Amino acid sequence: MTVSAEQRRVRFAPSPTGYLHIGGARTVLFNWLLAQKTGGKFILRIEDTDRSRHVEDSVGKILADLRWLGLNWDEGPEAGGDVGPYFQSKRLDIYQKFTDRLLESGQAYYAMESAEELASAREKSRAEKRDFKYPRPSPLPTIDEGRAARESGQAVPVRFKMPDEDIVIQDDVLGEVRLSASDVEDFIIQKHDGWPTYHFACVVDDELMGITDVLRGQEHLSNTPKHVALQNALGFRTPRYAHLPIIFNSDGSKMSKRDKEKAIAKGLAPPEIDVHDFRVAGYAPEALLNFISLLGWSPGGDREQLSIEETVDLFTVDRIGTANARFDRDKLIAFNTDWVAKIPSDRLVTLLRDFSQVNDLSMAAADDATLARLLECCKGFRTFRDVQSKTGFLFVDDADIAFDPKAVKKVLAKNDGAGFAMLEHLRRNFKKLDPWDEAGIEQLIASLCAEHDVKMGAIAQPIRVAVTGSTISPPIHDTLILLGRERTLRRIDRAIEHGAAEAA
RNA sequence: GGCCCCAUCGUCUAGUGGUUUAGGACACCGGCUUUUCAUGCCGGCAACACGGGUUCGAAUCCCGUUGGGGUCACCA
Numbered sequence: 001m002t003v004s005a006e007q008r009r010v011r012f013a014p015s016p017t018g019y020l021h022i023g024g025a026r027t028v029l030f031n032w033l034l035a036q037k038t039g040g041k042f043i044l045r046i047e048d049t050d051r052s053r054h055v056e057d058s059v060g061k062i063l064a065d066l067r068w069l070g071l072n073w074d075e076g077p078e079a080g081g082d083v084g085p086y087f088q089s090k091r092l093d094i095y096q097k098f099t100d101r102l103l104e105s106g107q108a109y110y111a112m113e114s115a116e117e118l119a120s121a122r123e124k125s126r127a128e129k130r131d132f133k134y135p136r137p138s139p140l141p142t143i144d145e146g147r148a149a150r151e152s153g154q155a156v157p158v159r160f161k162m163p164d165e166d167i168v169i170q171d172d173v174l175g176e177v178r179l180s181a182s183d184v185e186d187f188i189i190q191k192h193d194g195w196p197t198y199h200f201a202c203v204v205d206d207e208l209m210g211i212t213d214v215l216r217g218q219e220h221l222s223n224t225p226k227h228v229a230l231q232n233a234l235g236f237r238t239p240r241y242a243h244l245p246i247i248f249n250s251d252g253s254k255m256s257k258r259d260k261e262k263a264i265a266k267g268l269a270p271p272e273i274d275v276h277d278f279r280v281a282g283y284a285p286e287a288l289l290n291f292i293s294l295l296g297w298s299p300g301g302d303r304e305q306l307s308i309e310e311t312v313d314l315f316t317v318d319r320i321g322t323a324n325a326r327f328d329r330d331k332l333i334a335f336n337t338d339w340v341a342k343i344p345s346d347r348l349v350t351l352l353r354d355f356s357q358v359n360d361l362s363m364a365a366a367d368d369a370t371l372a373r374l375l376e377c378c379k380g381f382r383t384f385r386d387v388q389s390k391t392g393f394l395f396v397d398d399a400d401i402a403f404d405p406k407a408v409k410k411v412l413a414k415n416d417g418a419g420f421a422m423l424e425h426l427r428r429n430f431k432k433l434d435p436w437d438e439a440g441i442e443q444l445i446a447s448l449c450a451e452h453d454v455k456m457g458a459i460a461q462p463i464r465v466a467v468t469g470s471t472i473s474p475p476i477h478d479t480l481i482l483l484g485r486e487r488t489l490r491r492i493d494r495a496i497e498h499g500a501a502e503a504a
Numbered sequence: 505g506g507c508c509c510c511a512u513c514g515u516c517u518a519g520u521g522g523u524u525u526a527g528g529a530c531a532c533c534g535g536c537u538u539u540u541c542a543u544g545c546c547g548g549c550a551a552c553a554c555g556g557g558u559u560c561g562a563a564u565c566c567c568g569u570u571g572g573g574g575u576c577a578c579c580a
Contacts, residue, residue: 378541
């Protein structure tokens with residue numbers, strides 16, 4: 001009999017509590033990378049066993065985030081597959097079957113204490129500075145006693161009888177990790193309402209879905225002995241494990257969704273935490289992916305900026321690091337800047353359109369050619385947010401331009417209104433300029449520079465403030481051509497009126 | 505606190521006993537380019553946590569200390 005090379009099957013199993021977290025995205029990426037590299041399958045499974053934490057439509061959001069990143073799944077929601085359903089809430093009968101098996105073999109038992117009793121026992125231990133470990137009852141309640149209790153309305157969960165022997169894990173990243181089983185209590189595998197806990201559902205599904213490799217965050221390391229013990233009790237295989245370093249904020253704190261609320265409360269810009277935040281902030285998914293691939297992994301040598309194809313090619317689990325990493329947004333910005341400079345125009349247009357749509361900008365209505373032109377004029381931009389702040393003035397009505405007081409003061413009002421005076425000259429000359437094109441505008445400005453013996457800035461800046469309300473815009477000739485003669489003139493008039501009103 | 509994991513520039517990391525005056529990138533500092541904002545270019549600063557071993561030789565191996573992190577739910 002020939003032995004075919006085992007096909008690797010990996011999974012990402014989010015719980016539907018909101019958008020995809022950036023740390024989760026890194027976990028997805030590594031799993032996806034392993035599947036791509038080995039010709040294996042990447043499975044998406046939804047761990048929705050906690051109805052109280054369920055957030056409306058978060059599955060849709062997670063799928064959208066994954067799609068935006070370009071990380072497709074072979075099996076799972078909207079993809080189907082032979083070992084579904086891929087929502088744990090639809091697999092309750094399966095978990096029940098395995099729970100019964102454990103109950104009947106005496107490897108699990110109904111635990112009769114109430115949650116309140118346990119909570120107070122834990123509290124008491126804490127007060128006395130003792131560790132609390134659930135005391136296994138002796139004798140164990142029988143199955144009949146447990147069922148009878150449940151039928152009478154008592155909230156009775158099922159606990160796993162944790163075996164005595166130590167558990168040794170061969171981790172592909174950390175190496176051998178030995179844990180003492182005596183440190184692990186008889187944990188709950190089925191809640192009182194009959195739903196499985198995470199540990200149990202996870203172990204059952206990984207087996208039934210044929211998962212060969214589990215790549216997950218290091219925060220799960222201490223769960224692993226529970227999972228292995230369960231696998232042994234159920235007669236399941238143990239998959240290969242690889243625990244990934246954890247990603248922290250640049251100050252070393254945990255990157256949590258709460259950081260956003262805290263920043264907003266302090267009046268600061270909320271940090272990007274979820275994948276969706278980075279999408280809204282104007283990053284390109286290829287840059288984000290490249291950046292997070294380097295958090296806990298390295299291709300070796302001096303290589304950093306890699307396409308996803310190169311990353312797949314270079315990826316190996318044994319190059320995953322052991323030390324936790326911090327997320328440095330400045331470096332991400334630098335990566336993004338480099339990436340958008342080399343992404344082809346049509347792809348850039350797609351990304352800019354997506355950016356303007358998720359931000360609900362009026363720019364979203366512009367056609368592809370316009371967007372491409374905008375991108376061209378903003379060369380050197382770092383994120384799509386830069387493109388927005390530089391060209392947003394085009395999508396505002398002439399009458400709605402808001403003048404930045406600082407800019408007006410510095411560029412127009414200073415030196416007895418030299419800027420305003422220049423605007424008057426400009427207005428007359430722009431009216432007769434024909435044709436209205438780059439060469440004409442440049443020539444006109446150059447001759448004005450010579451005529452008034454001033455530098456380019458003395459002319460370009462007043463125009464910029466007049467037509468955009470700010471000192472930020474594309475090069476001045478691009479700005480004017482994009483706007484057109486009529487709108488330029490209207491805006492200059494309005495700026496002059498604005499100045500007169502201020503002076504009065 | 506118990507158990508477990510980790511430890512190279514401020515940050516991400518390269519480095520797997522000699523090729524290392526420890527390399528790259530970001531940040532930072534200085535300079536240049538520039539009509540704004542960016543971009544770009546040039547240069548600079550900057551690390552093997554500490555203490556013991558092992559070895560002819562250690563950032564690389566072992567032990568300890570210190571420091572950081574994770575985890576101890578009817579959450580996942």
